[in-house]
Amino acid sequence: MHRGDEEEPTKNRTVAIFGSPDPDGDAPPPAPPAEESVAAPPGGTTQRGTPDLRSPQAGPTAESTGVVGIPPVIGPGSILLNKYRVVRMLGEGGMGSVWLVHHLGLDEPRALKVISEGIAGDPRARARFELEARILAKLKHPCAVAVHDTGIVGDTAYIEMEYVQGDGLRRLIHRGEPGRLPFILWVMRGMCDVLSLAHNRGIVHRDLKPENVMVVTDPETGAQGVKVLDFGIAKIIQAVGDAAQAVTMNTQGVLGTPAYSSPEQNGVDVVENTRTAIDHRSDVYSLGVMLYEMLTGELPFKGNWTQVLYQHAKTPPRPLREVAPDAAIPPAVEELVLRCLEKSPDLRPDSAAELYNALRAAVGERGLVDEETAADAAAITPRRAPLPLLTPHPHGTIEPSASRPQARPFRLTRLAAIPLAIAAAIPIALMVWGRPGGGGDGSKAESQAPPPTPTATGVSPEVVRFLKEEYVGRPYTPDPDVGVVELDARLRWPKAVTIGEGRDIRRLALQGRVYLPEGAAPDPSKGDEGALGLPRAVKVANGHAPIAFRLIEGGDFLMGEKDPKLQNEDNKPFHKVALSTYYLQETETTIAQFEDYRRRAGRGREGELDRYVTATGEVGYPKIEGAEDHPAVELPRSVAEEFARSLGARLPTEAQWEFAARSRGRRDPFVWADDAANPMEYANIGGLTQRLQPVRSWSEDRTLEGVFDMTGNVREWCRDVWAGYLDKPAAIDPVVNPASATEDPHFAIRGGSYATLPETARVSYRSDSSGQAYRAKNREKFADVGVRLVLEVVIAEKLEPDAATKTSPGDEGRAK
Known part of the structure; x- marks a missing residue:
C-alpha cells in the first residue's frame, strides 16, 4: 500500500481531483458538460455567451479593465477582486475551476x-450559497481545509480556501x-475526528474517497497530519427529517462518487424524480468502503457504474479475510x-x-502508534503509544433516540441543479509534490500550518477570566463559533x-446557568435547587438506557478518617478539600x-470483556427479566474510562466520591x-451470604x-492514581494523575460491596484488607x-462587572 517512489524517481507529481474515475475503471468517467464550449474570442466569452474560465492564456486584469471583480477570462497574472494574483490553474470541472492565487494583502498563497454557473439570478440559490458558505467557514479543524472567504x-461565486x-x-x-x-x-x-465535528454542525460530506484525503506535512514543525478535502457537496441539514431543497447530482443522478457512495445516496426514483434525505x-x-480498500487493497464492489450502484444497494461485500487472506x-x-x-x-x-473508537478497540495492540507519523508517510515508524479515543459529539442530523423519525422523500426542484457553495464536480485541486527523492528539487511535502484557534468574540473579559481562573485544574475556553448570552449585569x-x-477536547453547552457536556440535558421532573437554580438532576442520552446524574453542589469538607483509633497510613490525615459543583451518576452503571x-x-x-460477559450471564442476563438492572462488573478501569469518555463524562476523583458519600x-x-x-x-x-x-435495592444506602x-x-x-493524603492547605478539585504516559500505576477503588466486610462501610475507607x-x-x-460516572460542569455564576474571580475557593463564589 505504501510503496516507495521508485516508479517515478524524478517527476514532480500534480494531482487535480475532480470526481476522477476509479484507477481500475470501476467508477464512471466524468460526465460531459451539458453544453460544449468553444474557444473564447479575445472578448473573453464563448459563442454561447458563457464566460470561459478555463483558458490558460492571460486575460485582462482589474487594472487594465477598470473592473473590480472576476474577469471573463482568467489566466496567470490576472488580478481578481483587487486582491488575488493568479499563479496557475490547479484544475477544472463542469461547473468552474480552481486556481492557485497569491493573496496580495496577506502575502500568502490561497x-x-x-x-x-449562474447563482445570482436565483434569490433562493444565492441565500442558500451564503448560508452554506458561512457554516462551512466555521468548520475550523486541523483536519479540514479552511475556508477563508x-x-x-x-453571476459568479467564489470561495477562497487554504492552499x-x-x-x-x-x-x-x-x-x-x-x-x-x-x-x-x-x-x-x-478523518473521523473532523467528520465528527462536521456532523455536529449538520454538515454531511457526501463525497468521501481517497482522492479527497491528503497526508500533509507542516513545513515548520515537520509534523504530519490528515486533511479531508472538499466538504463542498455537503448538504447543510437543518433539522430532523428536513428535506432541505438543495442537492447536487451528476448526470447519472448519483450524488458523490459511485465506488464510495452509500445506498441511500444512489436511491433516486427517476420516474418520480425524488430522493430520500441523507444524514451523517x-x-x-x-x-x-475506504477502510475496506485500505485493509485489503481492493474495493468491495467492482464493475461499471450501474453494476457498482446495484451492488451497493443489493449485494453484501465479500468478507475481508477472503479478499486478503494474508493480511x-x-x-x-x-x-x-x-x-x-x-x-x-x-x-x-x-x-x-464511535466508528474510530470501535476500530481502535478492534485493532488492539497492533495499532499502537504515536499521534504523529514519521516524516515519510510510506515509512511510518510508530512508537508504542495508543492514539487517544475520540469523544462522540451529538450530530445535527438525526435524533439520538431509539426511534428515529424516517427521512421524508422530497421532490427535486430547479435548485437541485444549482451549484452550491461547494459543487460536486469541483473538489479542491491540490499541487502535490513528491516526498524526498521524488520531487525535482528533492524538497519535502509542504503545507500551510493549521489556522490558529480563533478567539472568542463578544464574551465579556470578566467571564473569560472567570473561566480561566475559577476552575484552577481545568481552565475552560469560550467556544468562538456559537455566540453569546447576556446574564446578570449584561x-x-x-x-x-x-x-x-x-x-482530546470536550465541549459543554450552556443550559440555563450550567454548562453540561453535549448529550446531557436537565431532568425537569426533579426541579431546580440552590441559589443559582441549578437542575437537581440531568440525564445523558445513551440509547435505550439513559443515565441519570444528581447535582452535587460544590463546597468545602474534611476528607479522610477523623477517628484517631481508626486512622492508618492510607486514610489520614483528616484534611480540608474544596470542590467545584458536579453531577454524580445516581447509581452504579447497570x-x-x-x-x-x-x-x-x-x-x-x-x-x-470476557469476564464481564460471564458475570452478566451469572445474574441471568439476558434471559431473566430485571437482570439488566444489576451493576456491570468485571470491567477493567481502561474500559470504564472509554465508556465515560464516550458520554463526555469522567470517572470520579476520590474527593468527588467521598464528598458525595458524605452528602x-x-x-x-x-x-x-448513624454511627x-x-x-x-x-x-x-x-x-458471607450476600x-x-x-x-437501588437498599433504600437506606442513599x-x-x-x-x-x-x-x-x-x-x-x-480516576486517581493511588497515593497517600498530604497534610497541606485545602486542595481545590484534587486529583492524582499518572506521572507520565508510560507509567502503569495503581488506581484507587472506593466503597464497599457484597463481598467486603462491614468495616469497609465507612465513607473514609480505603485500605487493602480481607x-x-x-x-x-x-x-x-x-x-x-x-x-x-461524574459530569464535571461549569456554572455561570453571578459576577460583578469589575470582579470576575473569587479569591477563596470556599467563599460565596462557590455554590453552597
Missing part, C-alpha cells in the same frame, strides 16, 4: 474556487496490497467494516467518532465552552447502560449518618442528594468492582 460577483500540499491518499493505496494497521488507524482518526451515516458508509485482519476489524457497509443506516455505527457568556488540549455503550462503540464480547460533608461516618447502625442492615455488604443485587449504593453492592473505580484490593492496575478486573 486556492480560489470559481463557480461559473466567499462571495458572489456578478494545501501533500500526498493524496489515493497514491498511498495500491491495488492488491493491504495496508499497515498503524497507518490506517492514524488516517482514520484524522452516509459518510460512515463511505468510510467503511491478518483481526476478526473484530472485519466485523466492524461489514457493519459500516450495512445497507440500512440504522445498522451502521452511529457516528464517525455580562456576555459564551453559549459553549471547551476544555482539553490537542485533539448492565443495560453498558450494553448500550458496547453496541454503540462496536465492542465485541471477548478480550477485555456534601453533612454525614459521617456512614452514608446514613451505631449495623451496616449489613442498611446496605448490600457483609461478605450476592450482587439490582441497583445520600441526601439521591445517590444510591455508595456503601455496598459493588465497589467503584476512581483479601480485597483497594488499589489496582488499569486493566485488572474484579467481580465486585463497577463503574460510576
